[in-house]
Amino acid sequence: MKLAAVFIACAVLLGACASVSVETRPQAPISSEAITARFRNRLDYWRSYQASLRVRVESSKGRYSLRAVVVAELPDRIRLEAFNPFGQTMGVLLQDRGKSTLWIPSENVVYTATKTENLTGHFLGVPIPPELFGYSLVACIPPAYLERLDVYADASGTKAVAAQQQKDWSLSWTLQPGPLALESLNVRQGNRKYAVNYEPAADLVLVEAPRKISFTAADWQMEVTVNQIRNAPELSNSVFSITYPDGLKKVDLDKGK
Numbered sequence: 115m116k117l118a119a120v121f122i123a124c125a126v127l128l129g130a131c132a133s134v135s136v137e138t139r140p141q142a143p144i145s146s147e148a149i150t151a152r153f154r155n156r157l158d159y160w161r162s163y164q165a166s167l168r169v170r171v172e173s174s175k176g177r178y179s180l181r182a183v184v185v186a187e188l189p190d191r192i193r194l195e196a197f198n199p200f201g202q203t204m205g206v207l208l209q210d211r212g213k214s215t216l217w218i219p220s221e222n223v224v225y226t227a228t229k230t231e232n233l234t235g236h237f238l239g240v241p242i243p244p245e246l247f248g249y250s251l252v253a254c255i256p257p258a259y260l261e262r263l264d265v266y267a268d269a270s271g272t273k274a275v276a277a278q279q280q281k282d283w284s285l286s287w288t289l290q291p292g293p294l295a296l297e298s299l300n301v302r303q304g305n306r307k308y309a310v311n312y313e314p315a316a317d318l319v320l321v322e323a324p325r326k327i328s329f330t331a332a333d334w335q336m337e338v339t340v341n342q343i344r345n346a347p348e349l350s351n352s353v354f355s356i357t358y359p360d361g362l363k364k365v366d367l368d369k370g371k
Contacts, residue, residue: 144291146265149274152294152318153255159320160252162187165343167251169196173239173334180204185346185353186248189256193354194244196237205237209244210354217356224358227367231303236367240336241306242329251340252323253296253316259285271297294318307331 167182181199186192194207206217207230214230216237217223227233235241249256255263259276266273272289284302289295295315301308308331316324323343329336 144272144294146263149265149272149289149294150260150263153260155320156252156254156318157188157257157260159345160188160254160323162346162349163252163343164346165251165323166341168339168341170337171238171240171334173336175237175239184248184251185349186251187349187354188248188254189245189258191354192244192248194247206356207233207237207244208354208356214244215356217358219359221363222359222361223363223365225365225367232367238336240329240334242308243303246301247329250299250310250327250329251338251343253312253318255287267291290315296324 163184163186165184165186167184168179169182170179171177179199181197183195183197184192190209190211192207192209196204196206198204203219205219208215208217209230214227214233216225216227216233218225218237225233225236227236229243230245231241231243234244234247245256255274255276262276264275266275270288272291274287274289276285276287282304284300286300288297288299290297295317296312297315298312299310301310308329311328311330312324313326313328316322323340325340327338327340329338
């Protein structure tokens, strides 16, 4: 009888414990100051870097895949060299302090354009400014937009909207609040609209960089897989120069000839 009484007492006690509700508090939203500080730290760490990529594209140029190496010294120096499956250079896109060129060895032609996105559009069918591509690879907000960032929460998550630096530009980032991660970027550039999505959301831990990024517009899409990436605080100037072969033809895309 004593043993039965013990069992009954334990059952009553366990039932009482089970009925106790544990109050869960929602996580406090991260402040706009903390978000801005996190991105500033990333800008300092990823200001210069090297990356090896696998790129798949569907555009007016067709459907194809390529390997690419990117060397960046943000915001105004970036070199993207694309290779075919046999390791041969397909093209070298170079932006160096206001001057932009696209060299295609198979054509023995170097192209120039005032807007660098016209070069990426000619080469890949993907008209993305290289500096925006460069910042997207390391999940950073360009410093010019970070200066005037408006952070707020809506039904879809935390938004970080950049005040327009130019009348035809609009950029809006979507963030996961905890742990802080970058989900996507929506871009409007004049009549062009495209989205940048991170799969999974890019963790904003300082030394982490995204591994899979998709760029999508109405008439093209590009998927980038980052095979290797590292910050490179000391880059040689020679990285951002090209020795062209003799007999090179020059074409100005702005003039159409």
